[in-house]
Amino acid sequence: MSEDGLPGGTQRPRRHRIERERATRPFPSGLVGTELSGPTTRERNLTQGAVVSRREYLRMLVVVSGGLLFGTGAVATGIFRKHGSGEGPPKRIAGTVEVGELVNFSYPGGDDPAIAMRLTDGELVAFSSVCTHLSCAVLWRKDRNHLECPCHDGVFDQRTGEVLAGPPPRPLPKIKLEERADGVYATGTDG
Numbered sequence: 001m002s003e004d005g006l007p008g009g010t011q012r013p014r015r016h017r018i019e020r021e022r023a024t025r026p027f028p029s030g031l032v033g034t035e036l037s038g039p040t041t042r043e044r045n046l047t048q049g050a051v052v053s054r055r056e057y058l059r060m061l062v063v064v065s066g067g068l069l070f071g072t073g074a075v076a077t078g079i080f081r082k083h084g085s086g087e088g089p090p091k092r093i094a095g096t097v098e099v100g101e102l103v104n105f106s107y108p109g110g111d112d113p114a115i116a117m118r119l120t121d122g123e124l125v126a127f128s129s130v131c132t133h134l135s136c137a138v139l140w141r142k143d144r145n146h147l148e149c150p151c152h153d154g155v156f157d158q159r160t161g162e163v164l165a166g167p168p169p170r171p172l173p174k175i176k177l178e179e180r181a182d183g184v185y186a187t188g189t190d191g
């Protein structure tokens, strides 16, 4: 019987003996202590990194929320683009405006687009064509007797510029017109 307990003097191969010795050898005490006594330095670093990331995430959340809040407030008050106001020098915008006809012009500044329309009862009206919501161009829908903003379905009264539907927060600024012997003049803005 061999030292491996095999009959007939048979011996296990040397590799098997070494593996068996390794499997039964106890861990060095220092290593066992390290494994069981809490997180390693690497684990602690990872945990701290996660805390910083969480802080950064929260900071980002606050910044994004603030931006959204500002954007919502800006939309509500219509501050993105405002039509110029006040009395500019009179400006001739057309020779005549016939019933059902629309004239595009700018007033009081070159960057203040406006429209003048002759309604079916003969009244001549003009408004800023900049929607008071997010500044899209409004269109005259004479078939529906109102002005429309196609961006978010804003609807304005064609005679007064008041908001009839949709998100626009304010009426369209009205442009004052005068019909003179030599044509139609814009002379000021209301609102």
Ligand code: FES
Pocket (backbone or CB within 6 Å): 131, 132, 133, 134, 135, 136, 149, 150, 151, 152, 153, 154, 166, 167, 168
């Ligand atoms: S931009 Fe006109 S309704 Fe929104």
